[in-house]
Amino acid sequence: MTTDLQPRCGDFTSLLVANSGEIAVRVLRAASDEGLRAIAVYSDADAHAFHVSGADEAYSLAGTSPADTYLNIDRLIDVALASDAQAVHPGYGFLSESAEFARAVIDAGLVWIGPPPSAIETLGDRVKARAVAREVGAPLTPGTAEPVAPVAEIGNFVAEHGMPIAIKAAFGGGGRGLRVVHDRAAIGSEWESATREAAAAFGRGECFVERYIERPRHVEAQLLVDRFGKAVVVGTRDCSLQRRHQKLVEEAPVPFLSFAQTAEIIDASGRIGEAAGYVGAGTVEFLVGEDGSISFLEVNTRLQVEHPVTEETTWVDLVSEQFSIVRGENLRLDGTPEPRGHSIEFRINSEDPGAGFRPVPGPITAWEFPRGPGLRLDAGVESGGEAAEWYDSMLGKLIVTGKDRPTALARARRALAELAVEGVPTVLPLDVAILAHGDLTAASGEFKVHTSWIGLNLDSLLDSDRDSSVSTADRNVVEVRVGRDVHRITMPGLEDMVERAEVIRASARESAAVEATGDSVMTPMQGTIVKVRVSEGDRVEKGDLIAAVEAVKMENAVVAHQSGIVAGLGVSVGDVCAQGELICRIEKAD
Structure with a gap:
C-alpha cells in the first residue's frame, strides 16, 4: 500500500546513494563519518568513477544512459534491496525530486532521506508551490494559476500583464524548461521548446507563465x-x-x-x-x-x-x-x-x-x-x-x-x-x-x-581572460607555473611577440569569419537532435531556426548563418550526433 507519510524510524546502519559524481561523494563521506555502511551505484560509464572507489560497496546499474541507470527506479530499488541497504539518499538531480521514486523507496520498506512524497508533489509543481506561497502571503509576481496548454492562453496573459514573460517548467528547475520571451512573435516557438526540454529533463512537459522581472x-x-x-x-x-x-x-x-x-x-x-x-x-x-x-x-x-x-x-x-x-x-x-x-x-x-x-x-x-x-x-x-x-x-x-x-x-x-x-x-x-x-x-x-x-x-x-596571461604593467614579464609555484620571468622582446600574436589572433578571427560564410551548418556539440524546423528545398533567412540539439538536457538552437535554400538535410529528430556533424547546407539563391 502506498503512503505519503514516511514511517517513523530509528537508526539506520546502511545507506545507498542513488546518484553519481560530486554529490554521491559528498553523501557517501557523510555516511562514513557517522559509521554507516556507505553503498554506491554506478553506470557502465562510471565504473571507475571517484564515487565508486570511495564507497564501502558499489553495485552496477548495467547501462550507460541516464534513463537506463540513475533514472531507472525499478533497478535502483532492486539494487537497494539486494545490497541490504536500509536507507536511500537521492542526492540532487536525477530522481531527487521524484515523488514516484520516494514512494517506491518507502513502499520497499526503506528509509527515504528526503521530504514526504506529498510535499515533493506540492512544491515540485511550481504552479501549486505558487499557490502555497500566495496562501501564506509570500511576495509574488503575476503568473498563471495553472499550466498553460494552447498558446492562446499565453496571449491572454500577455494582454493583461504585458511583456516580457518567462515560460517555466511546472516540474523541475535548474534552468531547464525555462524561456524568457521579449517578442510576442516568438511565444509559440519558445513555448514548444520549453515544453519539449522540460519533458526531456523531468519526464513532464507542462509549463506555466509569469511576468518576467528584468535583471533580477x-x-x-x-x-x-x-x-x-x-x-x-x-x-x-x-x-x-x-x-x-x-x-x-x-x-x-x-x-x-x-x-x-x-x-x-x-x-x-x-x-x-x-x-x-x-x-x-x-x-x-x-x-x-x-x-x-x-x-x-x-x-x-x-x-x-x-x-x-x-x-x-x-x-x-x-x-x-x-x-x-x-x-x-x-x-x-x-x-x-x-x-x-x-x-x-x-x-x-x-x-x-x-x-x-x-x-x-x-x-x-x-x-x-x-x-x-x-x-x-x-x-x-x-x-x-x-x-x-x-x-x-x-x-x-x-x-x-x-x-x-x-x-x-x-x-x-x-x-x-x-x-x-x-x-x-x-x-x-x-x-x-x-x-x-x-x-x-x-x-x-x-x-x-x-x-x-x-x-x-x-x-x-x-x-x-585572454589578455590576463601577459602583465599589463610590464609586457616583457610573464608568469610561469611550475607545479604549485608561480614565477615571474623577464623575457626581453616579449612585447614584440605579443603584438605579433595579436595580429595572428585577428587573422584567425578573419579566417573563422570566412569559414562561417560557407554553406555547411554543423552541430555545435555532441547531442541529440530534438527538433528539425526545415525541409529540403526550403528558403531560410539568416537567423532562422534550423534545428535544436539537446545536450545535458539543455536545448541549443542551431540557426542559419546566411540566407538561402536548404539542401543536403541529413538529420532527423532522435539522431545522436557528434560535434561538427553536417546538419544541412544553405546554398545561396540567385
Whole structure:
C-alpha cells in the first residue's frame, strides 16, 4: 500500500546513494563519518568513477544512459534491496525530486532521506508551490494559476500583464524548461521548446507563465523542517551569477540586502515550508528586482549544489541534519544562526565559455588543488578520471571562506590562480575574470550583478581572460607555473611577440569569419537532435531556426548563418550526433 507519510524510524546502519559524481561523494563521506555502511551505484560509464572507489560497496546499474541507470527506479530499488541497504539518499538531480521514486523507496520498506512524497508533489509543481506561497502571503509576481496548454492562453496573459514573460517548467528547475520571451512573435516557438526540454529533463512537459522581472538577483533560503513541524532557515545565498539560467558562482550570506529584505525572505520561507507539510532539507528561492521588490520563485525539495557555502558560514552539516531528521530527532537549531564570515562557491564545469558553454567530455589529465586556510573542494573526479559525455558537466566545486566578503574574494583570487584542471576546458578562467570585475566586488560602491549579467558581459570577460596571461604593467614579464609555484620571468622582446600574436589572433578571427560564410551548418556539440524546423528545398533567412540539439538536457538552437535554400538535410529528430556533424547546407539563391 502506498503512503505519503514516511514511517517513523530509528537508526539506520546502511545507506545507498542513488546518484553519481560530486554529490554521491559528498553523501557517501557523510555516511562514513557517522559509521554507516556507505553503498554506491554506478553506470557502465562510471565504473571507475571517484564515487565508486570511495564507497564501502558499489553495485552496477548495467547501462550507460541516464534513463537506463540513475533514472531507472525499478533497478535502483532492486539494487537497494539486494545490497541490504536500509536507507536511500537521492542526492540532487536525477530522481531527487521524484515523488514516484520516494514512494517506491518507502513502499520497499526503506528509509527515504528526503521530504514526504506529498510535499515533493506540492512544491515540485511550481504552479501549486505558487499557490502555497500566495496562501501564506509570500511576495509574488503575476503568473498563471495553472499550466498553460494552447498558446492562446499565453496571449491572454500577455494582454493583461504585458511583456516580457518567462515560460517555466511546472516540474523541475535548474534552468531547464525555462524561456524568457521579449517578442510576442516568438511565444509559440519558445513555448514548444520549453515544453519539449522540460519533458526531456523531468519526464513532464507542462509549463506555466509569469511576468518576467528584468535583471533580477537570484537569492535563496536554506530550509530545515523536522518531523514535528519546526522550521528553521539556516541561512541565505546569492546565486545571481548564472549562464543560460544555470548557476555558476554562489555565495553566502546574501550580500547587499537590507535587514528588512532578509527578514522577509526568511519569514516567507519558513511559512511556505510549514504550510506545505515539508520535512527535511529544502531551498526556497526568490528574485529580487532592481527596485528592491521580492518575488517567490520556487522550492527545490532536495539538497542544493550550493549547500556548502551555507555549511561553511553556519557550521551546520546539512547532510547530517538530513540523517537526524529522518531518524525522528528534534531539529538541533533554535533559529537562524548568525553567519560566521563569508563563503563563495565556484562550480568547476567542463565547458567552453567561448563556445556558448558547450559541454566538453574527456579525460582529466591533471587536477591540482590549492592549499591554504578557508578552502574546500567537493569533487566528483580526480586526476586520471573522466568528464563523462552522458551526465552533467560539473566536475566539482571550489568553496572559499573568509572572515568577511573582501577576505573571501581575495582568497578566491589566489585559490583560482593555484587550481589547475587540465585535459578539458573549464569555466575557471571565466571565474578569474568575473572576480576582477567591479560589478561583483562593488568597488564602485554599487553591486550590479544580476541573473543576466554573465551573458551581457561575456565578450568582455572572455577578452579580459585572454589578455590576463601577459602583465599589463610590464609586457616583457610573464608568469610561469611550475607545479604549485608561480614565477615571474623577464623575457626581453616579449612585447614584440605579443603584438605579433595579436595580429595572428585577428587573422584567425578573419579566417573563422570566412569559414562561417560557407554553406555547411554543423552541430555545435555532441547531442541529440530534438527538433528539425526545415525541409529540403526550403528558403531560410539568416537567423532562422534550423534545428535544436539537446545536450545535458539543455536545448541549443542551431540557426542559419546566411540566407538561402536548404539542401543536403541529413538529420532527423532522435539522431545522436557528434560535434561538427553536417546538419544541412544553405546554398545561396540567385
